[in-house]
Amino acid sequence: MTNIIEVSQLTKKFKLQKPSSGLKSFFKPEYKNVTAVDRISFDIKKGERVAFIGPNGAGKSTTIKMLSSILYPTSGTALVNGLVPWDNRKKLAYDIGTVFGQRSQLWYNLPVQDSFALMGKIYDLDEIPFKRRLSKLVKLFEIRDLLEHPTRSLSLGQRMRCEIVASLLHKPQILFLDEPTIGLDVTAKEIIRNLIKKQALEEDTTLLLTSHDTDDMEKVCERVIIINKGKLIFNDSISALRDSYLNKKYIEVTTENGEKIKTVVNTKEKPAKQAIDELVKKYHVTDMTIENPPMEEIIKEIYNRG
Template sequence: MKAIETKDLGKTYRARVKAEGLAASFRALVRPQWISVDAVRGISLNVEQGEMLAFIGPNGAGKSTFIKMLCGILYPTAGELSVLGLSPARERRKLAMRIGTVFGQKSQLWLHLPAVDSFTLLAAIYEIDNAECRRRVAELTELFGLGEFLHTPVRKLSLGQRIRCEVAASLLHEPELLFLDEPTIGLDVVVKQAIRELIARRNREHGTTVFLTSHDPADIEQLCRRAVVIDHGGIVLDASVERLKSDYLGKKLIDVRFGTPQRIPALPGVTVSSESGGQKATLTVDTAVRPIGDVMERLSMTGNVLDITINNPPMEDIIAAIFQKEAVR
């Protein structure tokens, strides 16, 4: 049995046509006009159990609609769908007991209660007895390092602390499949890395299937083995992350700050994207041409480097490159 199976899955919304002008607006109240909008168009996708899949695309591509159908929140209008051998639309309650969800901008915790109380309430919802609840909370508290703020109201936690509690809450009932929608959004570099390591460890030790959407290329690089890119409701690319790295994630951005004005040396594979008075610069590095370590060494040799930061290009740029390359093919 596969974790997720879809065949020609589609979702069409009925949208009201926006009227322009006072007279048209009045007529629209009496005789509204409607159009059909295809949010998801014939997606066929298989995800193996224990797989870590990145599901990416620009805003409005249909990612959220697709995930909501997988979770049983929305009913598909076309195609076939199976999640953990269940029909999400018809067996939503059974499915909810076997999946976990983390939405970076929406909380499943009660903001005015300590996280430990939210865990207790969730345990009751998932029909976990008290003894087992205490065992799992203790295990997750140690794994996620929640001890210092477990009894603090969620509204008083930092974003990083809250996200750690969110991920822990999603794992309380030991789900077989975990949906992660922007789990590291708004977090600093250290907390992001900690969250990634925890997710990877859960997959490694428990075989939890992970379905990830993210605008952070580092999430995809470090967590997933396969990436699916969609646009306008359809699949544009389905490839291994290794291929994604070699074909589309081969560029890095370096922000460097000098104590005194410096001239950036000309290097093959390195483009100066922006420069500010010789003391600050952003460089785009093609790692297939010039290793990132070599560039760092050459920059250090210029003298008086105060700070160097390495970043990935924005996900929007990566997706645009994918669309451009696939269109040529």
């Protein structure tokens, strides 16, 4: 399979003004350079679903913004579907879709269907293929009931489904998703993950998904790239990460008298099911949560192992 994204030594530095008071800083401000992305290189094959994971401020969004032609890099090169993103912004826009969990591309006061129609015009979609495409996506993402509502009245989960539909209207080959599940509750997250994966498999869309939630990558992607402080520290399959670093489960149970008991299970030594059975036998459990290790711990582990 051919590479659809090729990144080589990509670097982005930001010049930030040092915070200081006084008149001198007004006339002669001092700046410091912050390296958000530090010489990262990786390839992504057509149809691959790749998670771009890292803690807050790791450089995930900055990388995705360079690949989607929003930001110019300080140095390094990148090819997205054969095009240098920052030199071919308009041309590349037809090949990519972008979803930013933290902001909306839909018009705030307009009904959702009007926003879609506007997107259709922006992407030069002809009337009949546009309607056919919209109808397919509306069915897939189950948003028929939301079409007549203005964006402002949608819940975060509903809005996110509409955002993804808006970004898929022109049938992009690559979909960049920047924190698509941020701020969503557990159920809404699960729905969004399933829909993203279903769509990508159905249309062979290449996915690059950033998140600081390890569940996003496990449920949607097949490969994971981890970056920390702008540097690439892991680039392998999800199963490789799972075998090496995601073999711990954090189990928290609440007993009938409200006591919370936390335990960590190494699934290589003991299956999670066995650990849960033991807890249930020992306590009268009224509630239970099972979580993967937090991102910070995985990164610490990667560094510890060199």
